[in-house]
Amino acid sequence: MTGTSLRTYLITRIALVLPMVFILLTLVFLLMRVAPGNPIEASLGGHVPQSAIKQIEHQLGFDKPLYTQYGNYLWDIARGNFGTTITDNRPLSQIIKQNGAATLELTFFAMIVAIVVGVFVGLVAGRFRDTWLDVGGRFFGILVYATPVFFLGLMAQLVFGVWLGWLPISDQASPLTAALLKTHTNIYFLDAIIDGNWSALWDITKHLILPATTLGLVTAGVFIRLVRVNVIRTLRDDYIEAARARGITERRVVYNHAFKNALVPVITVVGLNLALLLGGAVLTETTFNWPGIGHELVLYLENRDYVAVQGIIVLFALVVVAVSVLVDFLNAYVDPRIRY
Amino acid sequence: MAVEARPAPRSPHGRARLMALGRATKPIREARGTARVMLWAGAAITLFFIVLAVFAPLISPYGFSEYKSGGVRFPQLAHPSAAHWMGTTVQSSDVMARVIWGAQTELEVVAIALVMALTIGVPLGLLSGYFGGPLDRALVVVMDALFAFPYLLIAIVIAFLLSNSSIGGGILTAAIAITVAYVPLYFRVVRNHVISLREEAYVDAARALGARPRTIIRKYVFFNVVQNVPPIATLNAADAILLLAALGFLGYGIQPTQGAEWGYDINRAVSDASSGIWWTGLFPGLAIVLLVTGLTLLGEGLNETLNPVLRRRRFGRIDFEPLPEEML
Numbered sequence: 001m002t003g004t005s006l007r008t009y010l011i012t013r014i015a016l017v018l019p020m021v022f023i024l025l026t027l028v029f030l031l032m033r034v035a036p037g038n039p040i041e042a043s044l045g046g047h048v049p050q051s052a053i054k055q056i057e058h059q060l061g062f063d064k065p066l067y068t069q070y071g072n073y074l075w076d077i078a079r080g081n082f083g084t085t086i087t088d089n090r091p092l093s094q095i096i097k098q099n100g101a102a103t104l105e106l107t108f109f110a111m112i113v114a115i116v117v118g119v120f121v122g123l124v125a126g127r128f129r130d131t132w133l134d135v136g137g138r139f140f141g142i143l144v145y146a147t148p149v150f151f152l153g154l155m156a157q158l159v160f161g162v163w164l165g166w167l168p169i170s171d172q173a174s175p176l177t178a179a180l181l182k183t184h185t186n187i188y189f190l191d192a193i194i195d196g197n198w199s200a201l202w203d204i205t206k207h208l209i210l211p212a213t214t215l216g217l218v219t220a221g222v223f224i225r226l227v228r229v230n231v232i233r234t235l236r237d238d239y240i241e242a243a244r245a246r247g248i249t250e251r252r253v254v255y256n257h258a259f260k261n262a263l264v265p266v267i268t269v270v271g272l273n274l275a276l277l278l279g280g281a282v283l284t285e286t287t288f289n290w291p292g293i294g295h296e297l298v299l300y301l302e303n304r305d306y307v308a309v310q311g312i313i314v315l316f317a318l319v320v321v322a323v324s325v326l327v328d329f330l331n332a333y334v335d336p337r338i339r340y
Numbered sequence: 341m342a343v344e345a346r347p348a349p350r351s352p353h354g355r356a357r358l359m360a361l362g363r364a365t366k367p368i369r370e371a372r373g374t375a376r377v378m379l380w381a382g383a384a385i386t387l388f389f390i391v392l393a394v395f396a397p398l399i400s401p402y403g404f405s406e407y408k409s410g411g412v413r414f415p416q417l418a419h420p421s422a423a424h425w426m427g428t429t430v431q432s433s434d435v436m437a438r439v440i441w442g443a444q445t446e447l448e449v450v451a452i453a454l455v456m457a458l459t460i461g462v463p464l465g466l467l468s469g470y471f472g473g474p475l476d477r478a479l480v481v482v483m484d485a486l487f488a489f490p491y492l493l494i495a496i497v498i499a500f501l502l503s504n505s506s507i508g509g510g511i512l513t514a515a516i517a518i519t520v521a522y523v524p525l526y527f528r529v530v531r532n533h534v535i536s537l538r539e540e541a542y543v544d545a546a547r548a549l550g551a552r553p554r555t556i557i558r559k560y561v562f563f564n565v566v567q568n569v570p571p572i573a574t575l576n577a578a579d580a581i582l583l584l585a586a587l588g589f590l591g592y593g594i595q596p597t598q599g600a601e602w603g604y605d606i607n608r609a610v611s612d613a614s615s616g617i618w619w620t621g622l623f624p625g626l627a628i629v630l631l632v633t634g635l636t637l638l639g640e641g642l643n644e645t646l647n648p649v650l651r652r653r654r655f656g657r658i659d660f661e662p663l664p665e666e667m668l
Contacts, residue, residue, distance in 0.1 A: 023485040031497060135374060142640070146632035148582055150589050151606055151625035154613055162616050169614065279492030283586055287610060298590055301500050313497060320488050 009332050017325050024317040029073055032310050033066065056086065060307065082311040087303045092311035095296055100315075101186030102172055103292035106211055106284065107277050111270070113216025114277075118223020119266065125224065126231025126262070127254055137224060145221030149280045153214045153287035160210060168207050170289035177203045211288040215280050219273060226269050230262040237261075264334060271327030275320050379641030385634025392443040404441035404600035407432040417612065420619055427619035429608065435619055439627050441600040446631065449511055449594070450580040453518035454573055460519070461526025466565065468527070469534030470557055480531070483524040491521035492586055499592035514593050518580050529572060533565045571646060574639030578632045585628050602628050 057063045061072055076083065082092035125137030144152075161169035172178070173188055177200045184191050189208065192201035234240065235258050243253045282294030289295070293312060300308035392399060407414055414432040418424055426435035468476040486494065498517040537543060538561075546556050587593040588603025596604060602624035609621030 019481060020485050020488070023481055024489070027482070027485060031501060130373060138374075142633055142636050143629070146578065146582075146629045146636055148585050148589070148603070148606070148625065148628055150586070150603075150610075151621070151628060154606060154610055154621045154625065157610075157613050158616070158618050158621075162614060275488060275490040279490035279586075282492060282496075283589060286590065297496075301496065302591070309497070309500070313493065316493060317489060320490070324488060 006332060010329055013325055013328055017321055021321055025074060025077060025314065028310060028313050028317065029070055032306060077314060082314065083307045085300065085305050085308040087305040092308065095293065096315055098186055099291055099293040099296045102290060103281055103294060105187050105189050106215065106290055106292055107281055109208055109212035110215035110219060110277060113213055114219035114223055115270065117217060118220040119227055119263065122224045122227025123231055123259060126228040129232055141221045141224035144217050147218060149215055149218040150283045150287045152218060153284060156210050156214055167210050169210065171207060172291055173204050173207055211284050211290055215284040218280060219277055222269065222273055223266065227262065227266060230265055231258060234258045234262040267330050267334065268327055271323050274323045278316060375641050375644040378637045379645060382634050382638030382641055385630060386638055389443045389631050389634065390447065392440055393447045396441050396444045400437045400440040402434045402437040404438050405433055405597065406437065417617055426623045429620050435623050438600040438605055439623050442602045442624060442627060445594055445599040445601050446581050446584060449514050449584050450577050452515040453580055454577055456515065456519040457522040457526055458573065461523045462530050465527045465530025466534055466557055466561065469531035470538060470553065470561065483527045487524040487528060492583060494521045495583055495587055496590060496592060499587055503592065510595060510598050514584055514587055517587065518583055521583065522576060529568060530565050533568060534561055537561050537564055567646065571639050571643035574635055574642060578635035578639060581628065581632050
């Protein structure tokens with residue numbers, strides 16, 4: 001029974017998400033095309049003969065009527081063709097594969113840091129509400145939230161990179177490691193493990209620590225707030241009162257009954273925060289010169305490469321939507337009340 | 341016969357307003373414990389930055405792009421000293437002056453952005469939520485799509501597209517970019533609240549009495565909804581500062597000739613860091629952290645005092661006598 005209803009839920013959810021994808025894609029298209037200025041001219045950086053501009057416009061189909069362009073754009077994305085950049089003629093699929101892997105590595109470890117720090121501090125603060133532990137935990141939460149990720153990154157670079165000299169402050173691996181590492185998944189961390197190349201793994205881990213911790217800490221602020229409020233709310237619930245009335249010790253009430261239920265909404269927030277994390281990743285990658293997709297986005301923005309920018313934005317949109325479906329599915333799996 | 345809508349002496353009306361204001365601010369005056377501390381600490385920090393922003397020309401020792409004084413050029417990348425309390429940058433400008441003038445830029449942009457986001461988002465949410473229908477559904481789909489998107493990316497794209505246009509990079513561009521990123525938030529909050537209010541008995545009663553939608557929205561719905569706005573707007577202002585700094589850091593904020601911007605300064609400081617120069621990045625960064633902390637404390641304090649779910653009860657927990665051992 002459960003299997004069927006869960007599958008129905010998933011199918012309904014995916015059907016519902018299609019209009020959202022469509023709207024997002026349309027918004028991106030409209031924004032990029034309706035914007036003032038000639039995108040091709042801008043990306044070529046002026047001083048280019050009109051004929052050359054016309055030729056590239058023709059190649060990219062920019063001279064066709066808007067609705068034809070729109071149709072082609074949707075059709076290309078449906079086939080998984082995100083185009084080729086104007087400035088350096090790189091297919092976007094390659095950017096997604098190579099730089100996307102670097103972003104995935106960074107965000108994955110950052111998310112782990114955020115969840116561990118956020119859940120721990122949030123639980124403690126909520127459990128000991130209005131004690132100095134709570135005040136300290138909340139203040140820590142506000143402080144990490146208030147710190148721009150690039151500022152925290154800069155300070156981390158200064159302290160751990162420049163003054164103490166413990167950790168590298170830029171790139172994903174040393175040039176030598178990167179050159180010698182065999183490519184399996186494009187995710188350096190996994191590639192090193194697959195080959196059992198432990199010296200490379202150590203080098204990669206060292207490069208990962210500062211960016212991942214920086215991004216993770218800044219994201220943790222949201223978790224702290226949420227977990228704390230949830231613990232407080234759960235501890236006020238009737239079933240907790242009932243457990244207390246049955247004479248169960250406060251310790252067991254808190255640890256066995258309250259904490260688990262307080263953590264269920266965290267799944268949703270992990271998903272919602274992916275958007276936040278992606279935004280933060282753009283900044284973290286720029287600070288640490290991390291060759292991720294956000295870093296590429298910034299470079300292509302600087303070069304005013306419309307095709308590249310559009311492709312990366314579309315990719316981000318698809319990732320965000322996919323994660324929201326995944327999160328809803330997980331939630332439905334954990335909490336049967338949610339299913340339609 | 342001409343109907344005199346208002347009673348001639350305005351004082352009773354005015355007094356009622358005053359009482360309403362008193363009722364509305366009562367939770368703030370009654371705030372206790374942590375909420376009270378947060379509220380006032382946040383207000384103090386925010387006020388400090390507002391003073392810095394307003395009186396920047398008087399407080400700041402130099403202009404934000406001044407690099408010489410009395411014909412003598414300031415030293416480049418000088419350590420903090422008596423002449424330059426926070427040191428100087430690679431362009432020889434005074435870091436402290438840039439931090440002080442930065443307060444003006446940040447608050448100006450964020451104020452413009454919030455006013456624009458509120459004037460677009462709140463009415464849209466009110467109308468969409470109250471009337472429903474196909475327009476509401478279309479708006480919800482578009483806003484949800486935007487809301488799901490990382491708002492930093494929305495802001496970057498908007499700033500990028502506008503920087504090509506005649507508006508160019510500047511305070512207005514940054515403000516518009518931030519506005520677009522936040523409209524969906526206000527729309528959602530207001531719309532969802534309006535939908536829950538629409539079915540309330542007192543709104544039904546007003547409708548049964550023949551009140552027009554305009555009246556219902558204005559007199560019964562608006563003030564209920566608008567109560568939610570101060571905490572959200574304050575927290576949002578904190579967020580907007582971070583967003584503006586992020587835009588500046590990526591080079592899409594305020595152009596250096598137009599004003600000092602902390603995010604931009606930190607971007608410049610990244611290249612200083614590898615040679616151990618800390619003052620060019622530390623002080624603008626601390627300014628961001630402090631201002632955002634202040635606004636967050638203020639917002640959270642407001643939230644905790646106004647939100648009945650979180651509001652601290654006046655009386656504490658009731659403790660019962662522990663049961664004697666033999667009964668367990």
